[in-house]
Amino acid sequence: MEGYEFLIISVLKRALVAGTPLLLGTLGEIYAERSGVLNLGVEGLMAIGAVSGFGVALVTGNPWLGLLAAAVFGAILSLVHAFVSVTLKSNQIISGLALTMLGLGISGLWGKAYIGIPLTTKFESVKIPILSKIPYVGEILFHQDPIFYISVIAGIVMWFILFKTEVGINIRSVGENPLAADAMGVNVYKTRYVCVVIGGVLAGVAGAHLSLAYIPSWIEGMTGGRGWIVIALTIFALWNPLRAMLGAYLFGGIYVLQYLLQPIGIPPNILLMFPYLATLFVLLISAQETFRKRMGAPKSLGVPYDKEEK
């Protein structure tokens, strides 16, 4: 294999890895927003997932337990947001911001003990038999860590559920017109709770991927704004899990691009701006597209549902 072929494969491979936490986070946020709840706490949830995943993996020596812990903690913390947003009908933007602060704070406190400790029990890449032997594609797609495979399957399954099943119709209707859904016997509150918690679980798992596979270690602030990028990607994905995969991996590519361009001599800080500039760019494109396709956010996004409103 030529040098540059190796480079391309390596780049694509790394792009998929870098995109994995973004994909997971976005899938979760899509469900939350489809049900009508805006969750701006993803950054904090990812941080909690990262620290809890790391901590439990360190103590138990088993990264899978770490993953489970991340999911659980993500769920618990997102439950707070669900309660405040759905039951208490509070301002979802402020609640999400508070959640981010809380998540970053708790993870900072918890993670202090883990700074500088290497993790030997991280997620190793797994080679899928036969498929990984396909030239070029095999190495890129089928020689990745287990969470990558989980995220791809999750993306497809979640798309299917959302658009081809009864459950999906109910979720989407709750986000578009909760009054109609309620009148047809769908429990709006329950649906929103479930979707927000799904968002929390996936954000937690996304964080665990960072600390258990991508980096892997615990550094304060390691989420680096990815939670916010997830929010932007949700819009870019037009609230569709399949499109989310496209967006997430494209973005993963941007992270990899930073490393590639380093030797050219572009100042490192400018390179570090790339994901954030790219986010702005992505939003610009989405704005045009939403206008063109006349497809927008779920109509009830961010609006608390008040049953007894006369």
Add this chain to the structure above:
Amino acid sequence: MKRKKEPTLHSQGGKKIELLEMKNIYKKFPGVIANDNINLTVKGGEIHALLGENGAGKTTLMNILYGIYQPDRGEVYINGEKTTIKSPRDAIELAIGMVHQHFMLIPTHTVAENISLGFKEAPFLYPTRVIEERIRDFTDKYGLKINPKAKIWQLSAGEQQRVEIIKTLFRGASLLILDEPTSVLTPQETEELFSILKRLVEEKHSVIFITHKLEEVMEVSDRVTVLRKGKVVTTVKTKDTSKKELARMMVGREVIFKLEREKLKKGEKVLEVKNLSVENDRGLMAVKEVSFSVHKNEIFGIAGVAGNGQRELVEAITGLRRVKDGKVEILNVDVTNSSPKRIGDIGVAHIPEERIRFGIVPNLSVYENVVLRDYYHEPFSKGSFLNYPYIKEHSKKLVKEFSIDTPSIETSVKLLSGGNIQKLILAREISTKSNLIIAAHPTYGLDVAATEYIRKLLLKKREEGAAILLVSEDLEEVFELSDRIAVMFEGKFMGIIPREKTNLQDIGLMMAGSKTLEKKYED
């Protein structure tokens, strides 16, 4: 793939409601007792009308029956057994179905998806396929024609209503509650609805029909219960009563059906619309080359079912929507695509269609709302600053002059009743601008007293020289107030007729697009 259990429809031997009894229902909201010890009995196979003016408590009562609200006190019995209805899910289980006044449909989803919503017997996978097959059964049996794959926003109001009815029947509804179903229908569609109801009743369904329209009560119901201010006035067999009697019971006093109106000679042109074409939000042409004019001392009424371009027309004239083609002139000034402020400055008052959504800022006080359209004029402001002393004085004057019921001018506008909010809007608009008054559905959802007040006010302004453009779905209102009537259908004016020359049948046909008048009294 395992199919879930098929629902047993009423017509196939499912649950049948022979007798419904609501006993001593009491429900209070902050500041108002909506239902005060109401007793209602509905028998199987009857069409029972629930009559009352806006605010009488009819919708609240039915929302309780459907499980959307819980009564503070009282019980519901079905076929002699006491039942608790804690949510719409329970109501559906008990074979009760409801078609709401504002359709509970998701515009971006298809008919089949809307019917599958919350449908317990739908299969988990590909639920819409089953629905699509079963829908054909319905059209045959009840005459409800619909395309299951169509998206809701593509359907007419009448078709959407059919979807709502099918939704209830799919879930085995035996008793159907319809809340003001004809408010969005043309006269012909109303007839179609009535024949569907009669077929339902032939199949031993029962129907509760909420309305404030006496005509319909007399035409289609077997019995009628009249509500007033949350209490039951009486329940009678329809054939034993009359419109006049019902009206008296509904309002509590003699109702004058006709308002005094002088025959006036119309003055000079105030508004001139020439070949106006306007797009809607989806980029489709909502107003197609419409031309007409409105004069001083004249009320020009636009009749038609909502959704035929009236909203876009009004928005284009008031500067809230871009005009694709054509011209709008007010007092000989070209105001096409001007800003709302500029148009307001020429003396154009705009009473918007959805008063709470567009006409007021709910969280601000009464006096802050009074200046919503004039804050940048002297003497309401001086330089960059608002002149609060003057604003408050002015507000107090308006509250008194228009009898707006509010604790003070500092009160949050959201705490006012619908009628008082509308009065506030009218007061604000008319007191500073009265060359051209554009009133869109001005009495929608208001009680008889407020409605009467507003209609009298419009007639008075007409006498004083204002030119008034009235848009209303309420045909009675259009007839009562207008000098000339235009009927709008799919973006065009099917005809413009002077009041004396109209008849209901022609108007109905024009509303449904089946007739176009040759002679248009455009001027």
Add this chain to the structure above:
Amino acid sequence: MKIKVEKRGEISPKKRFTYLILSLIIGFLIGGLIFLFKGINPLYALQKIFIGSFGSIYGWKETMTKAIPLMLCGIGLTLAFKGKFWNIGADGQLLFGAFLATWIALSLGKIYPAFVVLPLMFVGGFVSGAFWGIIPAIMKVKLGINEVITTLMLNYIAGQFIQYLVYGPWKGKTQYGFPYTDNFSASATLPIIKGTRIHYPTLIIGIILAILIYIFMMKTKTGYEIRVIGENPEAAKYAGINFLKTTIIMMAISGGIAGLAGVGEVAGIHHHLTTPTQISSGYGYTAIIVAWLARLNPLVVILSSIFFGGILVGGDTIQTSMGLPFATINIFNGLILISVISINFFLEYKISIKR
């Protein structure tokens, strides 16, 4: 047993205040529990925080020092939030203000005297912060792009930009390789109250702005327009209010005031530009709570900024005396914010339990 939830009518200010205090107490209680869980004595920690911030003269000095940028950013945010423009970018606007002020200081500081340089720095800082605030404003009004993400991304971009400057072209030759610019000359340094770190001109500007912005918000035409846009944008459209013009003015002011905070930090505290985390210390985020706690009233921000100044000093205290990471204080911030908005529910609704 049935739980009934009813909406209330008007709510008295006294009730609001009581509930506010209640929410703060609850926030601290839960924070205390989290500390307990981590094996830290919560009472000890809280004591350290409060004594550290309010129990001594030294504490008060530090609290007031931190209150200054919180006050400025907080005032700016009340205006933006009143217009329901979720400006999460105060940090970035602060940094951008600091950036231009630094440029003025470094290029003009040795040539002109203080009464020329300092006002110029403030003006420059305001303009610069305003610029950083107008970008997301235009994006929102013209393109409908969510302002939470845009302002946030601009924070990160501003941070990287500052980082680039202080590690690169602006690295001070006199700073032994540390990421600082050269120190500002005396003419670019703000005077302080003797014995403290309080750069009082900025504080005075803050208090004056609190009054000015309150007047602007409640008594001027543009202030009215901002409030209408915030409370009901559809009515604002109906009233013919110019969204673009009004939003730009609003964010120019909001960003500009945050920029002033940046000027204060470089000219009053650090006397040079350095890494973004040092300069902004997350003030822009804490200011969100400052503004929210003040119920978007700029005058009350004066008080809530002092309160949160105290909490931030507390963060320093527990970091130095208890070895906890500074991020810990975010826990309190988050909890207080959640408590405040949760308690709001009990203000708006009456809960009754029926048997």
